[in-house]
Amino acid sequence: MTTAGTPGAGLRVLVVDDERPALDELDYLLRRDPRIASVRTCDSATDGLRVLREDDVDAVFLDIQMPGLSGLELAEVLGRFRTPPPIVFVTAHEAHAVEAFDLQAVDYVLKPVRAERLAEAVRRVIAGGERATSSAPDLQIPVELGGVTRFVDRASVTHVEAQGDYARLHTPTGSHLLRVPLSTLEEEWREAGFVRVHRSLLVAIAHVTQVRMDAGRCTVLVGPHDVELGVSRRNTRELRDLLVRRATR
Template sequence: MTPPLLRVLVVDDERPALDELAYLLSRDERVGEVLTCDSAAEGLRTLQQTDVDCVFLDIQMPGLTGLDLAQVLSRFRSPPQVVFVTAHEAHAVDAFELRAVDYVLKPVRADRLAEAVRRVVAGGERSPGTGQDAQIPVERGGVTRFVDRADVTHVEAQGDYARLHTAGGSHLIRTPLSTLEEEWRTAGFVRIHRSLLVALAHVREVRMDAGRCSVVVGGPPGPDGGVQLGVSRRHTRELRDLLLRRGES
C-alpha cells in the first residue's frame, strides 16, 4: 500500500530560503501539501490549529528560535517530526537532543533534502537513541562529529552528562546516564554500576576476584587488552545471566 502523502510546514524568517525550500519540497512526490510561515511564533499558531507530519525548521530566527519551537512541540501529545534546516553546524547536538529526524545545512541540495524526506517517511529511523545503526552527534572545539553507537564500548556518568567511550577516544554528551540506559537497552547496553553502562557486544572477558566481578571491554582478550570495569554486586547476577544467554544464542 502506498503511504499517504506528507503535509509539511516550513518555518524560516528569510523569504528567499523559505520559498526555495517550499519549492523543493513541493516537487517531492512523497509530499502532498506544503505550508509556510516566516516566524516561529506564526509556526506555533499554525501547528496549534493544523496537523502536519513534519516541520522543516530554521534555527536562528528573531524572538522565538527554532530550538525554542522544537522544545514546545516535544510537549505536544502527538508531536510532528522535526527537520532542522540551518546554515549553522554548531547547533547539531542540541537539535538531536530534541529528537530531530535530520539536520540539513544550507544551502540546501535537492538530493540532501530528498534524504531528509525519506527519513521522515521512515519515521525518523536515523534519530539518535533509536535504531541499531544510530549515530550520536558529539561536539568538540566547535566541530560536530557523529559517533556510531555500535562503536561505543561503555558509557560513564558525569553528573547530568555522559561520557561515551570508544576505541578511538571518549566524547561528552549532554544526556544523563539514566536516559541512555532506558533508550539504549534494546541495543544491548546494560547498567553494571550506578555510574556505568556497558555494551554487551564489546564484553571480552568476565573476571571474578575474591567475590568481586569485573568485565573487560574492547581490545583483544588477555591481561593487557581492553579496559577493565568493576561490576557492582547488585548487577552481577543480571549481567552474568545476560552474557550466558548471549553465548547460547
C-alpha cells in the same frame, strides 16, 4: 497529528524560516518531491506555532536562528504536544547539532540545501527518524579467490574502490575483487552507511576515524590501520553532513 508516511497519502509539511529566499527554496524543493502532498510556509516561529495548533501536519522543516522565538525554542514547545510532529532542522550553522538532536530531531540539514540532501531528510521522516544504518540487515558478500568462494561480512568493509567495471572491497585483513560496478554498490549499500567520497571510491561511515583538512583538501582515515583516502571537493560537504549526524546521535 497524523502519522507520517500513511500508505497512499503524501506528507503535509510546514516550513518555518524568517529568510524569504530560503523559505521559497525549501517550498519549491519540497513541492517537487512526490512524497509531499502539501506545503505550508511561515516566516516566524510564532506563526508556525499558530498553524500547528490549528492544523495537522506530518513534519516541520525548521530554521534555528530567527527573531523572537527561535527554532530550538519552538521545538521545545512542540515536544510537549501529545503527538509531536517530526522535526527537520534546516540551518546554516553546524554549532546547534547537539541541541537539535537532544530535542529528538529527525534530521539536521545544512544550508545551502541540496535537493538530494532534502530528499534524504524526507525519507528519514517517513522512516520515523531511524538511522539508516541501524535498519540495514547484515550481509555477507561472496567473493572468489583462486577458484574458492569465500564470504566477507559487509560490516567489515572499510571502503570500496572502483577497478574498471569491478569493485575492490577493502577490509582490515585484505581486499577482494567483486564483479559489480561501483555505481551499483553505491545505490544498493547507501542504506548501510556507504557514501561516495570520490568518483572511484566509497567509504563506510562507521569506519571513518578521522577527517583532515589541509589547504582546502579533505582526506579521511578509515579502519584500524588509519588508511588515508582523498575526498573530492564536490563530495566533501555531504561527507561532513553525514559525520555530523553520526557524531550527534
